[in-house]
Structures are given as structure tokens and as C-alpha cells.
Amino acid sequence: MWGMNARRIIVVAYDSAELLDFACVTTPLTIANLVGAAPPYEVRLATPGGKAVTWGTGFTIEAQETLERVTGPLDTLLVCGGIGHQAAAADRGLVAHVRRLARESRRVASVCTGASILAAAGLLDGRRATTHWHWAPDLAARYPAVAVDPDPIFVRDGQVSTAAGVTSALDLTLAFVEEDHGADLARQVARQLVTYLQRPGNQAQMSMFTAAPxxxxxxxxxxxxxxxxxxxxxxxxxxxxxVAGVSERHLSRLFLRHLGRTPARFVREARTEAAAHLLVATRLPVAAIAARCGFNGAETLRQAFADRYGVSPSHYRATQSRPSPARRLRAAAS
Known part of the structure; x- marks a missing residue:
């Protein structure tokens, strides 16, 4: 039985789904209840046939609901990703019930490769969406009506949200908690999880200095x-x-072939990411960081930051910087 005043959340999973996709949603919502979410969240796992899920990790969890029997209205419908996502997206019955429940939900979301199931249901047509960076080209090729953006950790387009790889579900769920109950309660949840309040949705999934060989x-x-x-x-x-000893045109062709971007874009992104690191790791003024990273002034850095992360450098520093140990001790004592 559902609670009378609860926010009804259905998480859809299937065999070989990713357990961390599930946990990164359900744990923050459970903690939100413990610290005072009102109305509380009531989260239930729904599977085809109501069968237990054998996750990609090999562990098995019993379902609380049979997907085919779930009815709305729902607060949130969320679909997990995982190594079984292609088989799930090809399951016409599963996809049809996801499509049906989406019509009865206030908001719809996916984690990681769960986006392929939303896409198969037609729920991402004409929308901007993201997924795990490794699977983004496949999603774009299979569903050309979807505007796939492989960079952000999550994307919100109207009532439909898509989170990127695995733990980005934590960031999206914290964003939901803040939307539902305010920043103070979301901050309490983040503290219990020992994580950032939330990374901006437009923050890149991977560092360009470490993402690829x-x-x-x-x-x-x-x-x-x-x-x-x-x-x-x-x-x-x-x-x-x-420096390369080739023409500008040839160098541009090589960069596009091997990195998918022009030399100028690569330089801009490298400078922006380096600036992001300095904003978090140092107390240097923004103008000094701009100069150190090769930008022609703080305003140029601000424009690059808005393009890359969707926020200003000052906002990024305020939300991403960790307090010093002394400040943490003082805050704990107060």
C-alpha cells in the first residue's frame, strides 16, 4: 500500500541493470525522509512480471511492484541503466509500460544507459538528453530524433531528465530534492552522503586531461x-x-579525426578546465586565474565558463570548493 500523502516514486529495473544506478537514487531519497522531507518519498522497485532483479553485479533484489500492474498518478518515474539496457530497450512490453507510466508521472528520468529505454519509448524525441559518454554515439545513431549531448552529467528538458554515467544519478537526485523541498534540506542530505551539494548539471562527465587515452x-x-x-x-x-610542422588546415583535420574538435576548441576547453581546477584548489582571484590559463581577461573566462559549465566562475567556486580543515572544524563545533 502506498502512503496517503507520499511522493510516489517508481524505479524501473530489469535483469543486468546497474545496482549503483538504483542506489544513487534510492539512498538520497531515503535520507531526505529521515531529515524531514514532507511529504516524504515512497520509493518502490518495479520489474517486468514483478520478478526479482539480478543486477549486473550478480546480486539479486526482490521487486515491490509488478511493472505491468503499476498505475498512476506518480510523482517520478525513473529507469535504471546497465549492461542489460539494450535487451530492455528491445522489450516491447517493458517499453510500452514505461511510455504508459510516463503519461501518468509528474516527471520522468533515466540514469546512464536507461536513456535508451526512454528513447525507445519515444520520450526523448525532440529533446536534449545525455547518457554515459561511452554509449552516447550509439544512442545518437539509434535514435536520430534525440539531441544527444555526451558532455553534461545530467540534462533536464521539460519534465524529462537524463543523468549520465552511474553516480551522476546522485547529482540529479539531489537536484530533485532541492526542487521539492528546498536547498537547506538538500544540503542536509548531501552532508549525510559526504558529497558535494550537487555538481552543476552542465559540468562535464569526464576531465579532458584524463578521460581518454x-x-x-x-x-x-x-x-x-x-x-x-x-x-x-x-x-x-x-x-x-x-610547432607541429604542418599547415593549419592539416592540423585541424587531424584534431577533428582523432579528438572530434578543432585545435581552437581544444585549447579553449583545456584552458577552461584548468581554470575550474584553480578555482576549487586555490584562492587566486578570477583575473589571476584567467591570466594563468591564457584567457584575455576575466570576462573572457566568464564567457568560456558559461559555455562549458553553464555557470559563472564565482558560482562554480562557491558550489565546488571544499572548506579548509580549520573551517570544517569550526563549522562542526558551531
């Missing part, structure tokens, strides 16, 4: 190393082409 082309790899080691210097296309 070095480019396969030796010349591109050499220029990438030159860029990341000399951010404050002249990194214009002509300069980089001279």
Missing part, C-alpha cells in the same frame, strides 16, 4: 601535450601548426 596519432599527441603544458602562452592555430 592519448590520441593515437603521434603528432596530435605532441600538440596536446604542448597545449596542456603551456596554457598561458600563444596557442593560436598558426602557432600550433608551426
Amino acid at each position: 592519448p590520441p593515437g596519432d603521434g603528432l596530435v599527441r605532441r600538440i596536446v601535450d604542448h597545449v596542456t603544458g603551456n596554457l598561458a602562452t600563444d596557442l593560436g592555430s598558426a602557432t600550433l601548426a608551426a
